[in-house]
Amino acid sequence: MAPCGIGLGHITRSVPIAEELRRRGTEIVYSTYLDGLDFAKQNHLPTFEAVPINFKVTSDGTIDFKLTAATSGFSLGIRTFLRQVTHEIKYLRSFRPDVVFSDSRASSLVAARLLRIPVVLMLNQFRVDIIRRPTGRRISLFDHLFFFIANLGWLFIRTAIALVWVRSQIILIPDLPFPYTISLGNLAIPKRYNGKVKLIGPIVDDNHKFTGTESQIKRRLGLHGTRPLVYAAVSGPRVEREILAHLLLQSFRGFSREYDIVLSRGDPNGQRTSRLLHGMIVYDWIENQEDFIRASDVIVSRAGHGTIMKSLMYGKPMILVPIPDHTEQYGNARRAGSLQVAQTIDQNKLNHETLESAILEVLKNPQYRGHSTEIMRTATSMHAIGTACEAISSLAGSP
Numbered sequence: 483m484a485p486c487g488i489g490l491g492h493i494t495r496s497v498p499i500a501e502e503l504r505r506r507g508t509e510i511v512y513s514t515y516l517d518g519l520d521f522a523k524q525n526h527l528p529t530f531e532a533v534p535i536n537f538k539v540t541s542d543g544t545i546d547f548k549l550t551a552a553t554s555g556f557s558l559g560i561r562t563f564l565r566q567v568t569h570e571i572k573y574l575r576s577f578r579p580d581v582v583f584s585d586s587r588a589s590s591l592v593a594a595r596l597l598r599i600p601v602v603l604m605l606n607q608f609r610v611d612i613i614r615r616p617t618g619r620r621i622s623l624f625d626h627l628f629f630f631i632a633n634l635g636w637l638f639i640r641t642a643i644a645l646v647w648v649r650s651q652i653i654l655i656p657d658l659p660f661p662y663t664i665s666l667g668n669l670a671i672p673k674r675y676n677g678k679v680k681l682i683g684p685i686v687d688d689n690h691k692f693t694g695t696e697s698q699i700k701r702r703l704g705l706h707g708t709r710p711l712v713y714a715a716v717s718g719p720r721v722e723r724e725i726l727a728h729l730l731l732q733s734f735r736g737f738s739r740e741y742d743i744v745l746s747r748g749d750p751n752g753q754r755t756s757r758l759l760h761g762m763i764v765y766d767w768i769e770n771q772e773d774f775i776r777a778s779d780v781i782v783s784r785a786g787h788g789t790i791m792k793s794l795m796y797g798k799p800m801i802l803v804p805i806p807d808h809t810e811q812y813g814n815a816r817r818a819g820s821l822q823v824a825q826t827i828d829q830n831k832l833n834h835e836t837l838e839s840a841i842l843e844v845l846k847n848p849q850y851r852g853h854s855t856e857i858m859r860t861a862t863s864m865h866a867i868g869t870a871c872e873a874i875s876s877l878a879g880s881p
Contacts, residue, residue: 483510483583484570484590487518489718490750491788492585492616494521495656496604499583499870506871511577513570513590517719521750530573533566534720536822567593574599580878581762600632600877603650604870606665606787610640611809648675652873655681656791662821662857664790667813680873681862684791687771694748699777700742705763708843709742713778715771716748717786722805723748726784729803729829733762733837735805741841744774746870750864770797779842782837785811785826790818799850800824801840803832823854 483500485492493514500510511516512527515534551661566589574582574597582594585604594601647653653671656661659681671679697707705711714725714734734743743762753767759774759846768774772799775781776796783789785804793800801825818824825840844850 483585484513484532484587485518485585486587487515487532487534489786490517490521490748490775491717493518495685495788496583496585497527498867499874501558501687501842502867502871503874504593506875508875511579513573513587517750523627529574530569530577532573532640533562535562545558548660550771551761560878561595563589567596570594571597581874582851583725583874584650586842588643589591591646591650601650602652602870602874602877603647603656604654604656605647606801607646607656607810608653609668610643611668613809617807640727644810648672651678651877653679654873655679656683657681657787658683658794658857661793662860664794664814664817665787665810666817668810680788680822680869684861685788685866685870686792686795687867692753694779696779698746699773703773703777705742705744705777709740710779711742711744712780712782712841713774714743714745715775715789716746716783718748718784718805722784726803726829730782730837731759731762731764733832733834734762736834737761737838744778746771748772781842785815787814790814790824791861794823794854794857795861797855799844801837801844801873802826802827806830821853821857822849823857824850826849836865853863 485496485552487493493512496512500512504510510528512522512529514522514529514534516536519529519531565857570590572595574593579599582590582599583604584590584601586607589766591601591603608862618737640799651704653675655665655669657665660666663669663681700711701707714730716730717725718726727745730745734745737743739761744765745762746765746768754765754767754769756763756765758764772792772816777796778798780801781789781793782801783793783799783803785802785808787810790800790802800818800823802815802818804815806829813824815824819826825844827836827840
């Protein structure tokens, strides 16, 4: 299992698949890095430490493409990628797997194919884009020139990445069928590869799910049974998580007592017990996130694909705060907004007033809950974990 280690979305959607495979008698080992590695260590998963790769961010969490290019330019990026591939080959020769499952990891895919090991690839972003220019600030003439050249160069890199993705035998898309596909703008997969693409639906671990109505689940979680529950699920890479957690703590201060508010800081190395802070219930990390999502009336989160999928699986409308200048999250947020299941707040506009106004709009306008419930019916008819396990098992012993 080779999940991308930037943020926690990739490894947390890989684990339910791995656990089901393990129940079926499969031996599993992980290869990941950064946030994914922290999660794996915290959960005592057998893991190889992969060579890390990441993008740079500014002090407010905005993706800094100039700094990323300066510190990890083309030549350095190629060298890092080759180091990743070399390490993956060493790990694969050590473990000798029958199948490699890559969640958005090009290096693991390349290493496996060089060793003639079959690969199942999972992703929700086949076409990787970068921004045309930074948002939220004026830029100089030099910056305009930089982004013009960067976007031209990225066309070649994007094409090269796509050529790597299609080297896998099976491509799993953990998304919903049209017209409900959230990552629609990032799935420009050439039609000639349609035969290896499987759209499998949201990956949700139901092993520890409470049964009962929303009110009953709230009471079992120690929450008020009648007030609307706002669940703020912070996610993403460490710096971006810390920034959003801080902003939400400030924005929720003095919030109306008509709501129950639960905030998870998304830190897998943090405490599992809750504390009361400014009228909110705050966790560093929540193990049974699905229970809180099911009990909630509205979800506040980044616009990561995994959290959106989980929210829609349980028919919950959302308030989304994309990572600044993160093209995938912008696309996810726009798509969720067009389906009228989410409101979006720019991070630089997130405060008490904008957050309370957005939550009130989502809760008072029945279309948000109605559209979310409609999509939930499609989501619950799909069985992503089982489909993924069948796809992986089907390749065991294949060249």
